[in-house]
Amino acid sequence: MKVDVLLGLQWGDEGKGKVVDVLTPRYDIITRFQGGPNAGHSLEFQKIKHVLHTIPSGIFRESQINVIGNGVVIDPIVFKKEIESLVPMVKDIREKLFISKKAHLILPSHRILDAASEKSKGNTKIGSTLKGIGPTYMDKTGRNGLRVGDILATNFMERYRALTEKHTQLLALYDFEYEIAEYEKGWFEGIETIRQFQLIESEHYLNTALESGKSVLAEGAQGTLLDIDFGSYPFVTSSNTICAGACTGLGIAPGNIGEVYGIFKAYCTRVGSGPFPTELNDETGDKLRERGLEFGATTGRPRRCGWLDLPALKYSIMLNGVTKLIMTKADVLSGFDTIKICTGYKTKKGVINFFPYDLATVEEPVYDELPVWEENLSEAKSTADIPERLYNYIHYLEKKLGIPVTIISVGPNREQIIEL
DSSP: OOEEEEEESSSSOSSHHHHHHHHGGGOSEEEEOSBOTTOOEEEEETTEEEEESSSOTTTTSSSOEEEEOTTBEEOHHHHHHHHHHHTTTSTTHHHHEEEETTSEEOOHHHHHHHHHHHHHTGGGOOOOOSSSHHHHHHHHHTTOOOBGGGGGSTTHHHHHHHHHHHHHHHHTTSOOOOOOHHHHHHHHHHHHHHHTSEEEOHHHHHHHHHHTTOOEEEEEEEEGGGOTTTSSTTSSOSSOOSTHHHHHHHTOOGGGEEEEEEEEESSEEEOSSSOOTTBOOSHHHHHHHHHTTOBOTTTOOBOEEEOEEHHHHHHHHHHHTOOEEEEEOGGGGTTOSOEEEEEEEEETTEEEOSOOSOGGGOOEEEEEEEOOOOSOOTTOOSGGGSOHHHHHHHHHHHHHHSSOEEEEEOSSBTTOEEEO
16 A cells, blocks of 8 residues: 655645545545644534644544654644543544654743744744744754653653753843743643553554555645745745655655645635735735635634745645645635636746746736636535536646646535535
8 A cells, every 4th residue: 555645735724634534534544744733724514613733634533543743743732732622522532643752842942942033033034833843843953852752761851951951041042031831831731641642653653554455644734835945935834845745754665655635725825924926915815815714723813815826836746746636715716806827927037937946036927817606616515516617717727737636625614525
């Protein structure tokens, strides 16, 4: 068997959580391979909205195992709250959720460092979620981070204090007031919660599962355009969000990657700072935000909205080796005056149709325009309910991108999915 990968092709918030939930019954194991509580994967069923930050989105299904991979960073405070909210709804959660011993821990001082660093940047802020993600990955690459497996060591407290002291010295460089005691209390309570779960060598577990014929779906957090290497740097996250990140974030060989599902919205959004060529700072952008309920699941911040960007989408498809496309929020565009699709960028050197090294060189987007469907899609159940103009939009994208759109989402609920 091979590992299928599901990831976002834009700047995040594409609807990965809902689609993972829908696809989960087809798999034996669901696993997260990067990111941390900066992710907010929203799922809605039985008229209740659920937001997951660390735990894979397959957790609500009955028989699947969920694995938090080594590439994930875990905040014990967030993890404990997440578990407490899930216990009433998820039967035998401690039997269904495994945690890699190699996943790194976000310390209270990591979160404080994140806030101090972001404040010091002033107008050059990158739009951090202030969850301590960046400082944790910095300690990981600096080879002095704490991992989940370390909580089992006899000298765990000694190592925790040593790392916290290092952070205290760094914080002295900032003009930033903080109080760590309350953070620490909740953090150690979270550590005790983590101890209650099965802590595993996830690379061995997953490869053994593949050898025995088990099917695995790897769930990415954030989006391709936030990748630390290939995103719109420096306005990116601190991990590899692309398909290659599934290999390093799970311990899976490249040859064991199967289908790559790429998820994108029918339009485009972005949270935080950074370039956004198709952004709409007008009534149309406001309308997209209002109708699409475009507010961050983790931060609550209003998302910036704009038209679909094909050069960026083609770039993401290339980087990930996408085999199947999934389009979400088609229902949001119903009734707009027209749909615009960015096909290139005007620059001082002329029009380009690729995602450039520096998006600041883009002067304005070049658009195609298509008519919009009027029909309300919220009740659509099958391909027979898809209006002709939406089909035209889908076929236009398939022709431009060279990849089939296999699923569309027409609402937030898990039932509002149409397979093409």
